[in-house]
Each structure stands twice: as structure tokens, then as C-alpha cells.
Amino acid sequence: MSVNKFLWGSATAAYQCEGAWNEDGKGLNEWDVxxxxxxxxxxxxxxxxxxxxYHRYKEDIDLMADGNQNTYRFSISWARIIPQGSGAINPKGIEFYNKVINYCLEKGITPNVTLFHYDLPNEMAKIGGWENREVADAFHEYAKVCFKNFGDRVKIWSTINEPxxxxxxxxxxxxxxxxYKADFGRFWKVLYHLMLGSAKAIQSYKELGMDGIIGIVHDNGNVELDPDTKEKELVRLRADIFYSRMVLDTALLGKLPDKLNEVLKDNSVDAFFLHEEDFPVFQKGRADYVGLNVYNRQYVTDYSQGKTEVFHNNVGKGSASKEGIRIKNMFETSFDPNTRRNLWGREVYPKCMYDCLMEMKERYGNVLVYITENGHGQYETPDNNGYIKDPERIKICGEFIDYMLKAREEGVNVQGYYLWSTMDLYSWINGYEKKYGIVRVDFKNNNRRIxxxxxxxYKDLIAAKRDI
Structure with missing residues (x-):
């Protein structure tokens, strides 16, 4: 299956936009709890x-179609399909996603469906979540249910969002x-099982002879070294495997990264959870494409001194905290004083779009790439009519898109762009004040769309770029 025209769309995730948390047989997920x-x-x-x-999907899809979008990336709630995570299937869940998919197609919008976007069924969380290999197997079974019920109409799949x-x-x-905080043993084990679950699902998709493509979505991990970094090769190796290659090598090359064991040792992690019998699964479960969620680069330098420390900001305005990490005996984030930051302490660095795409081409050849997320979060105040002017978002996203198109002109096989997000939604631990949508949702007035x-x-940009 091939998609010929460039895909211009927007994206959401089930827990962040659907609501209906306990309706029509849906089970609890770990975010509900x-x-x-x-x-x-x-x-x-x-x-x-x-x-x-859940109740307004037609209105949202109509707005996408009216805005010239020809594709919609959304995720399926595992607990809406299989309430306990494994076992009995919920027919009402199947019915809902059938309605969404069918309405997308009716409006000329290509569905791009993600199977897992953070919202693990709570019954799976109770048995240890992705630390437990059984969850990778349960995910595999859930994926097959989705392929069999929706695969005749969904032609672009991704297994897992940002493992x-x-x-x-x-x-x-x-x-x-x-x-859990700074638990690197669990981190690597969970990441391994996520990649295993993804590979099992991709292998089955291909063995079922499905007519479509299937990949994985990765948060852009392109590493850039502070020029003052002393042990450049070693720091790049550690950061590359940590941020990027554990996902991309495994998904695209079908094998774990070279020197993974050395990096795990540097990170004081026992590699007992790596199993040789899984290696053929990785080889057979290679992705057809990769989706990249591009917001920032990973700017790093040598580990200096002090304990492992995570810098994260879920407060927003009023906090001076910057986003980054120091990992003892590995590497640490460097802070470029010449780069803009948003109110949550994250770099605003549109050039990373070009850099990461060129790196994809250099490392993985002519691999198909979609930009599955790119956007800008901000606080917003509507005017008296409820209308939002957001020139900062327009400027920043425009810069990202220009860099994407430059990389495309230079030979990168990037064939789609999804703006995050379709409408205002729940921004995980940041709540509702951090806005990403290009459609305002008036949460205090019956969720009115503006x-x-x-x-x-974006509508005009798509019209102007329709023939690329």
C-alpha cells in the first residue's frame, strides 16, 4: 500500500480528547485512576x-475537512476495546471507532491510527504495567483485534506513541x-517491552496480509553536543542510545543498538531483561515507516558532578525551571543561552526539524517519515467573541514546516505533517491551561468549538502546498 499525496492533518490522543471515561462499557485506564x-x-x-x-467527533472531523486537512491522526483507547486489557471485547468500543473511521473516509480524510498513546488499561497497570512481559503479549492480542475490525479501512497504523x-x-x-523517579532499571526494562510489543504487533500485521503500512511514533531524539563537550564520541553514543537509537534501530533495523550493553552498564542497569529469543521478533517486526513528534532537540554534554537529577516543569508561568536531566556517569543536558524557551522550560528550536530529518536519512536511508506531531503550547485569552489570535503559534509552526520542506527538497522521504493538536485538549499533567489546539474548545461553555x-x-497553507 502506498499513499501518494502529501498528508496534511492534525492529531489527538484518546484520553486527551474523548471524555466519556465510563460510558458504553469502557474499562478504567491508569490515567482515570x-x-x-x-x-x-x-x-x-x-x-x-x-x-x-466521543460525542462531537462529527463536528471535529467536519472542521478538519473544512480546513483542507486530508488526514487525521488519533489513538484508540485500549480499555474502550478490551476493558480489562485482555479477554472480553467491548462491542460498543468497536462501534465507536467504526463510526469515527467511516466518517473520516466519508469526508475525504485518511485515518492514521495509533494503538497505544499512554493510556494503559488499569488491569494491566495492576500487574506491573510494561515492566511485565505479559503486557507486551496482551498489547499484541489487542492490536490483532484492531487490525481485524478496522484494517479494511485504516491503511496507516502506528503501534505505540513515544515509547x-x-x-x-x-x-x-x-x-x-x-x-517512579529516576528508576533507570525500570525505564530500560519498560522501554524494551514496549519495543517488543510493537514488534510483535507489526509482525502479526504483516503475517495477516493487511493492506496498509505500520510503523511506530518516536519523540524526536536527535542529539546535539555542546561544543565544549570533552568526551564527544562517548557522550554522543550514550545520549543517542538513550534518546533515539533504542527505538529507531530496533524498529527500523530490526535489532537492538550496538553497544547497548555498554551503555546499560554505564547507567548501572542490569541487562537481565534482554532475551535472545526475542531477537528474531525484532527482525520480523520492522516498521514500514517512522512517525516523528518534533518539538525540540536533545542538547547534551559530559556528566559533571552531583547526583542524578531531573529538571522538569509542569507548572508553566511563574517557574524558572528548565527542561533537562543529569544522569550520573552518563551525560547531562546543556543549556544554550542563545535559544528561546517556552513557559514550560523547553527549547523552542525549529531548526531541529531539519536536523532530525537529515539524520534520519543519513542513518536509515530512504525510510518513509511522517511528522506525526509538531505544535506550540501556550496560554491564551479569547476576545469578547471567544476568538483566539495566536500569531506566536503561527510563526513557530511556520518555521518548523519550512525546515521540514527544506529537508524534503534535499531528499528526505517525509510525506506527511500533523499539527498538534486538532483542538484544545487535556495536556496530561499540565491540565487544560496549556493550549495546543488550532480550534478553541470553550471548556466552560458546553465545549463549544471556535x-x-x-x-x-493552516487551511491557507495547505491550499498553497497542495501539490508538493
Missing amino acids: FNHESPLNIHNEDGDVASDF RYYAYCSYVVGNYPPN PKESYYW
Whole structure:
């Protein structure tokens, strides 16, 4: 299967936009439980209603179509399909996604479906989550249910959204459930099992003879060294495997990264969870494409001194904290004083789009790439009519897109761009104040939809680039 025209669209994730958290037979996921029960839910907000996409999907898809978008990236809630994570299938869940898929096709929009975007069924979390190899097998069975029910119409699949970042937030930063901090043993084990589950699903997709393509979505991990870095080769090796190659080598080359064991040793992690019998699965479960979620680079230098420390900012305005990490005996984040940062301490560095795409071509050849997320989070104040002007988003996303097109002109096989996000939604631990949408959702007024200035900008941009 090949998709000939360039795909211009936008993206969401199930927990962040659907709502209907306990409707029509859906099971609990770990975010339902975390947000209802944990004191670590710092903003005391949840996705119970979110953007109410579950009841308003037609309105949202109509807005995409009216905005010239020809594709929509969304995720399926595992617990809506299989409430306990394994076992009985929920027919109402199948029915809902059939309606979404069919309506996308009716409106000329290509569905791009992600199977897992952070929202692990709670029954899976109870048995250890992705630390437990049984969860990789349960994910594989869930994936086959989705392929058999939706694969006749869904032609672009991704297995897992950001396995590295999911493991990082859940087991290193500790701001996502199950909220372990700086536990690198768990981090690497979970990341390995995520890649194993992904490979099993891809292998089955191909063995089922499905007519489509299947890949994985990775948070851009292109490493850039501070010029003052002393042990350049060693720091790059460690950071590359940590941020990028554990996902991309495994998914695209079908094998774990060379020197992985050395890096695990440097990180004081026992590699007992690596099993040779899994290696043929990785080889047979190679991805057809990779989706890249591009927001920032990974700017690093030598480890200096002091204990392992994570710098993360889920507070936003009023905090001077910058995003980064120091990992004892590995490497640490370097902070470039000449680079812009957003209010959450993350670099705003559009050139990383070009750099990461050129690196993909250099390392992995003519691999098919979609930019599966790119966007800009900010605080917003509507005018008296509820309208949002967001020139900063337009400027920054425009710069990212220009760099993407430059890389494409220089031979990178990038064939799609998804702006994050389709509408305002629940931004995980950041709650609802951090806005990414190009359509405003008035959460205090029946979730009314109001397209923003950026919606019309994107509509016009797509019209102008329709023939690339």
C-alpha cells in the first residue's frame, strides 16, 4: 500500500480528547485512576469529559475537512476495546471507532491510527504495567483485534506513541503514572517491552496480509553536543542510545543498538531483561515507516558532578525551571543561552526539524517519515467573541514546516505533517491551561468549538502546498 499525496492533518490522543471515561462499557485506564486518586495530579484536573470528542467527533472531523486537512491522526483507547486489557471485547468500543473511521473516509480524510498513546488499561497497570512481559503479549492480542475490525479501512497504523518518552515520564521524571523517579532499571526494562510489543504487533500485521503500512511514533531524539563537550564520541553514543537509537534501530533495523550493553552498564542497569529469543521478533517486526513528534532537540554534554537529577516543569508561568536531566556517569543536558524557551522550560528550536530529518536519512536511508506531531503550547485569552489570535503559534509552526520542506527538497522521504493538536485538549499533567489546539474548545461553555487564527492560517497553507 502506498499513499501518494502529501498528508496534511492534525492529531489527538484518546484520553486527551474523548471524555466519556465510563460510558458504553469502557474499562478504567491508569490515567482515570491517577487523576481521580493521586495527590500527584497537581492541577486537580482529569480527562473525564476532556474535549468531548466521543460525542462531537462529527463536528471535529467536519472542521478538519473544512480546513483542507486530508488526514487525521488519533489513538484508540485500549480499555474502550478490551476493558480489562485482555479477554472480553467491548462491542460498543468497536462501534465507536467504526463510526469515527467511516466518517473520516466519508469526508475525504485518511485515518492514521495509533494503538497505544499512554493510556494503559488499569488491569494491566495492576500487574506491573510494561515492566511485565505479559503486557507486551496482551498489547499484541489487542492490536490483532484492531487490525481485524478496522484494517479494511485504516491503511496507516502506528503501534505505540513515544515509547521512550512514555517510559521516561513514568519511570524517570515520575510525573506520569506509575510515578517512579529516576528508576533507570525500570525505564530500560519498560522501554524494551514496549519495543517488543510493537514488534510483535507489526509482525502479526504483516503475517495477516493487511493492506496498509505500520510503523511506530518516536519523540524526536536527535542529539546535539555542546561544543565544549570533552568526551564527544562517548557522550554522543550514550545520549543517542538513550534518546533515539533504542527505538529507531530496533524498529527500523530490526535489532537492538550496538553497544547497548555498554551503555546499560554505564547507567548501572542490569541487562537481565534482554532475551535472545526475542531477537528474531525484532527482525520480523520492522516498521514500514517512522512517525516523528518534533518539538525540540536533545542538547547534551559530559556528566559533571552531583547526583542524578531531573529538571522538569509542569507548572508553566511563574517557574524558572528548565527542561533537562543529569544522569550520573552518563551525560547531562546543556543549556544554550542563545535559544528561546517556552513557559514550560523547553527549547523552542525549529531548526531541529531539519536536523532530525537529515539524520534520519543519513542513518536509515530512504525510510518513509511522517511528522506525526509538531505544535506550540501556550496560554491564551479569547476576545469578547471567544476568538483566539495566536500569531506566536503561527510563526513557530511556520518555521518548523519550512525546515521540514527544506529537508524534503534535499531528499528526505517525509510525506506527511500533523499539527498538534486538532483542538484544545487535556495536556496530561499540565491540565487544560496549556493550549495546543488550532480550534478553541470553550471548556466552560458546553465545549463549544471556535476555530483560532491558526486554523485559518493552516487551511491557507495547505491550499498553497497542495501539490508538493
